[in-house]
Amino acid sequence: MKNVKWEMRNGFGAVCLASLLACCQSLGAFDVVALVDSLDFAKYYDIETATGTVQVLEHVLLTHANDIWWRDKGGGRMRYPSTCEMWQVSEAPFDKKRLPSEDIYGYLRLESPRGNEFPVVREECRKRGLGFGIHTTIEENHWYSPLSSNWTLAHPEYWSCTREGDPWMGTCSILYPEVVEHKLKMVDERLALKPQKIMLDFWRNGAWTYAREYSAPALAEWKRLYGDEPVPEATDPRWQKMVGAHFDDYLRKFSAKCRAAGVEFIGGFVGIDDKDDASLRSRTCGFSWRSLAKEGVFDAVYVMSVTYDPKDPFGSTERIYRNVMANCGKAKVYFPLASYNFEKCGIGEYAKLTKLSEAEVTKRLVKMARDAGARGIVLECVDYGNYRPDVCAAIAEAIR
Amino acid sequence: MKRALTLLCALVFLAGCDRSPIGERAVTQGTNPAFSPDGSRLAFQRLDGDVFKIGVTGVKGGAVEWIEEGPGNAAYPEWTPAGGLIYMAGHDHETAYEGWHGKSKNGYGLRLYENGQKRTLTSGRCRDYTPSVSPDGSKAYFVTTRGVASESSAYSKAASSRIAEIDLAAGGEPRILMDSPNGNNSGFVQPVVSPDGTTLLWGHLENFFDTWRIYGTRIGKFGKIDWCPVSPRKLAALAPRWHPNGKLICFTGFRKGDPGWGVWVEEIETGKVRRIATGENPCFSPDGRSLAYDRDGVVYVRPFTAADLPDEILPEQRDDDEPEKVLWSKENVSKETGLVASGPQFAFGDNTTFFVRVKAKLDGTQGLRQLLIGEYAEHEYAFQVFANYAVWFSTRDFNGKYLDVKHNDYKGAREYTFTGIRTPHALMLSVDGGVPVVSMPRAKVLSVKNLKRFIVGRGLKSGECVIKAEVGTGWPSDVPKFKKREDLFK
Numbered sequence: 001m002k003n004v005k006w007e008m009r010n011g012f013g014a015v016c017l018a019s020l021l022a023c024c025q026s027l028g029a030f031d032v033v034a035l036v037d038s039l040d041f042a043k044y045y046d047i048e049t050a051t052g053t054v055q056v057l058e059h060v061l062l063t064h065a066n067d068i069w070w071r072d073k074g075g076g077r078m079r080y081p082s083t084c085e086m087w088q089v090s091e092a093p094f095d096k097k098r099l100p101s102e103d104i105y106g107y108l109r110l111e112s113p114r115g116n117e118f119p120v121v122r123e124e125c126r127k128r129g130l131g132f133g134i135h136t137t138i139e140e141n142h143w144y145s146p147l148s149s150n151w152t153l154a155h156p157e158y159w160s161c162t163r164e165g166d167p168w169m170g171t172c173s174i175l176y177p178e179v180v181e182h183k184l185k186m187v188d189e190r191l192a193l194k195p196q197k198i199m200l201d202f203w204r205n206g207a208w209t210y211a212r213e214y215s216a217p218a219l220a221e222w223k224r225l226y227g228d229e230p231v232p233e234a235t236d237p238r239w240q241k242m243v244g245a246h247f248d249d250y251l252r253k254f255s256a257k258c259r260a261a262g263v264e265f266i267g268g269f270v271g272i273d274d275k276d277d278a279s280l281r282s283r284t285c286g287f288s289w290r291s292l293a294k295e296g297v298f299d300a301v302y303v304m305s306v307t308y309d310p311k312d313p314f315g316s317t318e319r320i321y322r323n324v325m326a327n328c329g330k331a332k333v334y335f336p337l338a339s340y341n342f343e344k345c346g347i348g349e350y351a352k353l354t355k356l357s358e359a360e361v362t363k364r365l366v367k368m369a370r371d372a373g374a375r376g377i378v379l380e381c382v383d384y385g386n387y388r389p390d391v392c393a394a395i396a397e398a399i400r
Numbered sequence: 401m402k403r404a405l406t407l408l409c410a411l412v413f414l415a416g417c418d419r420s421p422i423g424e425r426a427v428t429q430g431t432n433p434a435f436s437p438d439g440s441r442l443a444f445q446r447l448d449g450d451v452f453k454i455g456v457t458g459v460k461g462g463a464v465e466w467i468e469e470g471p472g473n474a475a476y477p478e479w480t481p482a483g484g485l486i487y488m489a490g491h492d493h494e495t496a497y498e499g500w501h502g503k504s505k506n507g508y509g510l511r512l513y514e515n516g517q518k519r520t521l522t523s524g525r526c527r528d529y530t531p532s533v534s535p536d537g538s539k540a541y542f543v544t545t546r547g548v549a550s551e552s553s554a555y556s557k558a559a560s561s562r563i564a565e566i567d568l569a570a571g572g573e574p575r576i577l578m579d580s581p582n583g584n585n586s587g588f589v590q591p592v593v594s595p596d597g598t599t600l601l602w603g604h605l606e607n608f609f610d611t612w613r614i615y616g617t618r619i620g621k622f623g624k625i626d627w628c629p630v631s632p633r634k635l636a637a638l639a640p641r642w643h644p645n646g647k648l649i650c651f652t653g654f655r656k657g658d659p660g661w662g663v664w665v666e667e668i669e670t671g672k673v674r675r676i677a678t679g680e681n682p683c684f685s686p687d688g689r690s691l692a693y694d695r696d697g698v699v700y701v702r703p704f705t706a707a708d709l710p711d712e713i714l715p716e717q718r719d720d721d722e723p724e725k726v727l728w729s730k731e732n733v734s735k736e737t738g739l740v741a742s743g744p745q746f747a748f749g750d751n752t753t754f755f756v757r758v759k760a761k762l763d764g765t766q767g768l769r770q771l772l773i774g775e776y777a778e779h780e781y782a783f784q785v786f787a788n789y790a791v792w793f794s795t796r797d798f799n800g801k802y803l804d805v806k807h808n809d810y811k812g813a814r815e816y817t818f819t820g821i822r823t824p825h826a827l828m829l830s831v832d833g834g835v836p837v838v839s840m841p842r843a844k845v846l847s848v849k850n851l852k853r854f855i856v857g858r859g860l861k862s863g864e865c866v867i868k869a870e871v872g873t874g875w876p877s878d879v880p881k882f883k884k885r886e887d888l889f890k
Contacts, residue, residue, distance in 0.1 A: 046497035093488065093508055093529035093543075094452065094475060096639055096652075096681075097612065099560045099587040099605060100527050102545045107496035112450070114495070145585045145608055146560065156636060156654035156661055162844065167636055167656050169611045207609070211798055211844040216657065234844065235798060 030399055031376025033334060034065030035135050038117055039074050040383040042104045053120045063379055063387045064396045067131030069199055070121050072190060075142030075206060076149025077110040080118050080193065084185045086111045090150040097153045097169070101146040111150070118193045133197035133266075134190050138285065139206030140171045151182060160212040163231065171208050173215035174246045174285070183250060187257045197264035200254065202285065203304050203343075210234050210243040210286050218243065244286025251287065255297045266334070267292070268302040270343050274316075274323040294329035302334040302378055305343035313353045314364060321372040332375040337365055337395070339379065339386045347391060359394035366398035424677065424702040427461045433692040433699045434478050435459070435685045442692055443467070443477035443485055444699050454487055459690075459701055467513050474511075476530050480568065481537040484514035486521070488529040488542075499525060510542060512568065521571055522546075528564070528574070530590040530639075534597060539565050541591040541600065544574060561587040563602060563622075577622045582607045582838060590639045593619065595646045599888065601630065603638030603651075607826075609840055612638040614651055616668075616888050625835045628883035630668060632714035633825075637664065641683040648710070650682040650691060655714075663693045665710050669889050672710035677702065719753055719823035720881045722874035733857040734865040746774075746851040746871070750798065750844065753823045755876040758785050759867040763813040770858035771818070772869045777850035785818050793820025793829040796846040805829045805839035815867065819876050830879040 038047045038056050045059075046052035060068065072078060078085045090111060092100035100106055109115050118134075125132035140149040148169065152159070158172040158179050172179045190198055211234035221242060222231050232239050251267070258265040269289050293301050303324055309316035324333055338346045350361040369377050379387060379395075387395075427433070430444035436456075443456045452473040455464040468474035472491025479485060490508035498504050509523040510531055522528045524546060531542035544564045560583070564574040580587040585608035592601050597619065604615035604627075614631040631637035636654040643649065653664035653675065663677040679700065682693035691704045727745050730737075748754045758771045766789045776782040783795040787810055794804035805827040810816065821828040821836065822845060828836035857866045875881060 042496060043500060046495050048495040048497065052497065093527040094473070096530065096589045096603065099585070100545050101560060101584065102526065102548050104496050104500040107492070107499050109496075141608075143585075143608060145587070145605065154661075157659055159654075159656075161656050165634060165656050167611060167634075167654065168609065169636060170608070209799070209844075233798070 029375065030370060031067045031131065031334070032063070032065045032395060032399060033067040033069055033131075033133075033376055033378040034060045034063055035069050035071070035378060035381035036060050037071040037074070037135075037381055037383070038079070039071075039105055039108070040381070042108065044384050047117065048109065048114045050120045053117045054124055057121060057124050059384065060382045061128075061130075062389075063382055063392050064399070065130075065379060065382065067133065067376065068121065068125055069133040069135040069197070069378075070117065071135045071137075072118075072193070073136060074105070074110065075144055075147025076140040076152055077147050078186075078189075079110060080116045080189070081113050082111050082186070082189055084182060084189060085150045092146065095150075095153065098148060099145045106146060122194060131196055133199060133264075134193065134195040135199050135201060136190060137201045137204040137206075138208060139204045140208075141206040142204065143207055158215075160208075161214050162212055163214045163234070165214070168212055171206060171212065173213055173218065174250060175213060175215050175217040175221065175243070177217075180246070180250050180253070184253055184257065187254050191257065191261045191263060195263060197266055197300075198258060199266040199268050199302055200251075201268040201302075201304070202289075203268060203270040205285070208285060210240050213243045240286040242286075244288070247285045247287040248292065251292055251297050255299075258299075264299040265297070266300040266302055267298040268304050270305045271307050272303045272305070272320060272324060273307040274320045290327050293331040294327070296330065298328075298331050300332040300334060300375060301328050302336075304336055304378075304380060305338070305345035306336075308345075310353055313350050314368070317365075318368050318372070321368060321374070325372050325374070333373075334376050334378045335365070335369040335372070335374050336380050337362065337369075337377040339383075339391070340381070342380070357390070358388065359390045362391050362394035363398045366395065422677070422702060424700050425460075427459065427692070427699045427701055428455075428457050428464065429697060430455070430699045431694040431697060432476055432681045433694060433701075434683055435690075435692060436479050437481055437483055437686055439686045439690075442699060442701070443479065443487075444694075445475045445477060445487075447697070454485070454489075456485075459685075459692075468511075473508070478532050478540075480512075480514070480533045481535065482514070484512055486510060486512050486531045486533060486540055486568070488527075488531065490523075510540065510566070519571075521566055521568070522574055532590070532592040533568070534593050535595050536597065538568060540568055541565050541577075541593060542574075543588050543591065543602075544576075546574065547576065548579075559587075560584045561589075563588050563591045563600075578624075578627075580605075581624055586610075592640055592642060594642055595644055601640045601642075601649065603640065604629070607839060611636040614638065614640045614649070614666075617883075618888065623835070625880055626883055628885060628888055630671070630885055630888065631666065632671060632673065632716055634714045635664070635673070639681050643684045644686055644688045648684075648688075650684060650693075652680040652682070663691065665704075665708060667710045669885070670710075670713070671716070671885060672713055674708065674710040674712060676704075676708045718884070719821075719825060720875035722753060724755070724872055724874045724877045726870050726872040728854065728872075729868060729870040730854070730856055730866075731868050732865060733860075733869065735860060736858040737856050738853045739856060740853045742851055745873075747847075747849040748822070748873075749847045751824045752873060753821065753875065754871070754873045755819055755821045755879075756783060756785055756793070757817065757819045757868075757870045757872075757876055757878070759815065759817045759869075760787075760865065761815050761867060762787060762810075762864050763861060764811050765861075767861065768859050769861075769864070770855070771866055772871075773855040773858065774848070774871070775852045775855060776848040777852060778848045779846060782846065782848045783820070783822065785820050787816075787818075791816075791818050791829065791831065793818070793822075793827060795822050795827060798844045798846055800846065803827060803840050803845065805837055807831050807837050809834070817878065819879050821876060821879065828879075830876075833878045833880070836879055 041056045045055040158176045159167045306320045430446040433444045454468040454474045474489040477487040489511045492506040494504035508527045510521040512519045526546040528544045559580040563578040566574045589603040601616045640651040662675045663682040679693040679695035770786045773784040774782045791810045807829045809831040819830045830836040
């Protein structure tokens with residue numbers, strides 16, 4: 001029964017895809033981006049095989065996406081054979097520092113050749129005329145210890161640390177040059193996968209916060225800047241700015257590598273409002289995305305969620321969209337069309353507040369993004385069956 | 401070719417580094433060394449390509465006798481008193497999907513190698529690893545994933561791992577002794593029994609925001625309230641092994657400022673520590689005069705002398721040192737009541753331990769009841785105890801982000817006592833004076849200074865009431881304290 005259903009769905013998907021491609025040609029460029037985390041499909045398809053990977057892609061295309069941003073890591077575990085992150089056999093039970101997981105994810109051979117989906121996805125996207133990008137994240141753990149980064153577990157000397165001096169194995173401190181160097185080597189690895197774009201997601205930050213950036217170089221830098229003044233609480237704007245400057249530096253280098261390779265660099269941020277940078281600075285890593293967008297560090301910005309006014313969800317969302325468009329310099333902008341209600345910004349939440357159907361909300365949000373001049377919308381994220389058929393149909397209609 | 405070059409480099413390295421100024425001597429390529437009972441040999445594991453195999457060599461190196469060479473992997477060798485080897489082995493070669501859908505029963509189990517014969521002790525689609533053997537040779541203790549729920553959510557309350565024992569002679573089903581305390585983000589590794597057979601130590605990860613520590617309990621006392629941390633909070637510490645005198649342990653550790661993972665030694669009764677080398681997975685020789693450990697894939701041996709004895713006590717702050725002091729209370733509230741209170745005593749910094757205790761008569765059904773809310777200028781929900789299909793104690797981090805601890809013991813109509821505790825290191829919640837559930841260790845919590853009011857009884861249903869609501873500092877008298885190091889050695 002399940003197979004029949006799937007064949008029907010896949011057939012439907014193929015028809016939709018053909019009509020979608022026709023639509024795109026007539027439209028010019030309005031992207032419908034699907035963020036794809038193949039781990040979310042691991043129980044449904046054998047994602048450690050090329051066949052399973054293609055099945056995932058075909059399922060994703062039921063949403064009418066025309067640009068695929070494939071996740072390159074689960075927390076800190078890479079989805080391709082990584083030289084930077086692989087040493088020995090890093091999964092449980094071979095590394096004592098890594099917690100085991102009995103779920104299917106705990107048995108995937110991450111970082112091994114078996115798990116390398118990227119050549120398959122890239123080729124399939126090429127054959128089908130789809131965009132192909134990489135969705136990567138700033139996090140090193142996904143708030144889940146079994147997905148901690150190999151490199152982080154192996155290098156406590158670079159761990160982040162609280163103001164009280166307690167080291168934490170969840171993340172490394174960006175203030176260590178060695179950490180930045182490691183991260184930049186991983187940019188090279190991603191570029192070798194030949195994506196058209198790389199989106200760096202700051203929402204999935206694995207509890208990264210400047211409250212745990214009291215590493216040795218951070219303390220030394222504070223002393224250099226402020227002499228004997230006591231090291232402040234993390235809420236001190238000077239501390240946030242100091243930490244943020246190191247993210248600026250890392251992001252500029254990340255951007256330069258992408259530019260040299262002819263790959264677009266996209267920053268993804270949550271909780272965007274129509275105010276200044278202060279609120280955002282406190283939610284991410286201390287840097288100003290607007291400044292970096294204006295500077296040209298980001299070729300595009302993905303607004304992952306907005307802090308709209310629940311009393312006027314569409315009106316306030318539209319104001320925020322236009323404010324973003326006016327403050328991004330030459331950077332292109334993507335707006336969200338989220339199935340899940342992360343950050344209370346999902347289609348369902350808008351539907352609840354406006355009493356409209358999810359299909360109607362979908363059409364409104366897509367139109368709003370187009371009217372604001374966005375380059376596209378992003379489906380955050382496409383999992384197994386989470387975009388309902390009526391919503392998928394509404395997407396198709398809205399981009400027609 | 402690449403492998404040959406690697407091997408050549410390693411051999412050159414081994415030859416060149418035969419003995420360092422501190423007496424460190426490279427023995428062989430490998431990790432996780434273990435001294436044989438007579439001290440003459442070392443068992444170890446070696447990564448060959450992408451396969452771990454187990455070998456035995458002399459303490460001065462030399463020829464390797466391979467015990468397990470595949471197919472599949474073998475790791476974590478440990479000797480029995482009689483000279484046998486117990487280790488983890490398995491050949492899990494199917495895809496995860498095949499395993500998940502029941503097409504594979506392969507996992508990693510325990511094997512015993514004795515007198516040239518191998519015996520499978522445990523098997524199945526699970527991981528049994530880091531075994532050790534009791535001093536009398538009758539039992540093995542190990543970490544296992546058998547029987548844990550297969551949920552991957554970071555918010556799952558299901559254990560990630562357990563500690564189990566098995567009789568080496570009789571075999572049979574392992575007995576589960578302990579469950580990891582806080583769901584999938586907590587777990588155990590490498591349980592080891594003291595030379596006198598009385599005390600079990602293990603590597604312990606309490607929660608996502610914590611870092612590995614070494615915990616201990618008395619053999620037979622496996623309830624969570626009997627566990628206690630024995631390594632200092634300022635250290636990341638795991639993989640303990642006992643010195644034959646039963647007074648010292650060595651372990652893999654890290655303290656802020658160290659160049660990397662190190663070999664640490666601790667005097668177990670006093671908590672004095674010392675870092676003595678860069679490396680991991682240390683173990684003492686049977687005479688206690690040598691240490692073996694690994695670094696960068698090479699096994700080393702070095703002397704252990706009086707100069708290596710621990711001499712430093714790291715500052716330790718316990719969360720339950722201060723006694724209970726009730727600052728505010730209100731009785732018999734059957735509908736939402738806002739109670740204005742103020743004063744400096746209600747300023748709770750991020751270094752303060754405070755508690756809220758609510759005794760309430762509830763019908764146990766679903767539906768939100770916010771039993772006690774602390775509304776502050778800094779945040780309208782600075783903390784609260786609330787019930788729905790379970791009960792929670794929540795607070796905020798320094799950025800105002802929600803943090804909570806959940807307790808599932810909320811079923812049926814009756815009187816309940818919920819006690820939420822916020823310490824500088826954790827959120828805890830006890831129901832009816834039971835062992836508290838612990839969450840969010842080391843989260844940077846919100847400092848609150850300006851109390852606006854306490855709100856009691858929001859959402860109470862007909863017939864329900866808050867019998868007594870209290871707020872205070874210190875450790876609440878109705879909640880049992882966790883064991884201390886001195887309790888372990890009484």
